[in-house]
Amino acid sequence: MYRLLALDIDGTLLDGRREMSDATVDAVRYAAGRGVRVTVCTGRSLPSAEEAVRHLPLNAPYVLNNGAMIYDAQGRRARYLRNLPSHLAMDAVRVFRGIGFHPIVYGPLPEVQYFYYDSFDPDNQAFIDYAAQNADRVHRVDDVCAFLRQDIACITVAERNERVESRESHIRAQLPDTGVVFEISPWDPGYHVITVMPAGVSKGDGLRRLARLLGIGLSEVMAVGDNLNDLEMLDVAGLGVAMGNGPPEILARADHVTASVDDEGVARAIERFIK
Template structure:
């Protein structure tokens, strides 16, 4: 019998392959895990609207961590807690983006605001609060300069979902904090969690989980922090995790 009760999956670069799909093999093994009583859930930087089609595909009724932990859902459609960015913080982030040569955009509860359609009014009501701000720049020096400026402010959680991006949430809000909230809801310990991911926004949950798994396509810093490295997202790496650690199928280790 496995010691693990919950499998937390990042989406892009993890459960989704390079065609932005969940493969038939990965679907099959996720279904096998849920049939054996394992809670399988998404912990992602995506907003909930873009998670829902994949939740329906898998038939999941489990909790969700969305927007890098800014929202925690007890089940699809049932919001447990939300951690928004303050309006004045978004004003500050917008000004930083406008002065830089980086592309920027931000997620609210209901919308995505980009540099091309930025609203005239920053102020948002609580039911359409700002959830995450994101910058993208292919120049590593400019990106590092922006990262340093954001770090100096001291109130932001800074991660990425690719080496060319910076994702901004309120300080202390990340996938690990969201996963801890889920564990409290379900009455399980973090030691009973497997967390899988590929990017910097997965790092803290991989470090906090009982078993932290990096995808074969993960950033090097994530691989170094993980307990185990599985196959890539195009090699059904998530299925291999389920086979090896949840259903005790001997398929070998990548580390």
């Protein structure tokens, strides 16, 4: 019997059109009705995650920002959070600028209401689309370093796959005191999103902390995800389920592979494993 169900959002609950199917909503409602604690485990920040899951009957604290925060939505308070120290954020900006990438600075947890950039590649459609979708939260500034006088949630970059793959080892080597997450963009598979966070932070660590907070053993946890930043989460859970639309690395590490997001993968996994 699984007592905690952790669900990724983009590519898992939401399809490529950023829509959630009725079958998915019904399946989550069924799981909650069976007494299962249901939550999201996502790279999204609080405002973005709350908007995405507003129709779901979630009944456990959210794991947000790739595990950097556990947030009790009912009590409106963070149960755990870790910001990226400002000096490490400055290092990340320096490293990214040095290889021609354009860093984005996210404000501090818990709210992460705004994010900032000072330059962008006009050919980077992934960033242009992302900024347009978050027009009320994004701000262009003269220099993002001006916002690094305090600790922040994270630094991110969106770049074409080929540019990222040739520089991944360099980035990791230059930022040894941080956690660097590489994932395929949920909006454009031709791009990677790189996120620099505090060392040790991951969805897996966040899920482990949430299970301990709820008094639930990891063997009683089921997690569903589709992207590279879900690897640790699937490893930690007693049952790690990969969406059929995930990359080969996810499919290989999962305990079970369900259907794709367009073929009701979450609903099928819940139907099979939640009794």
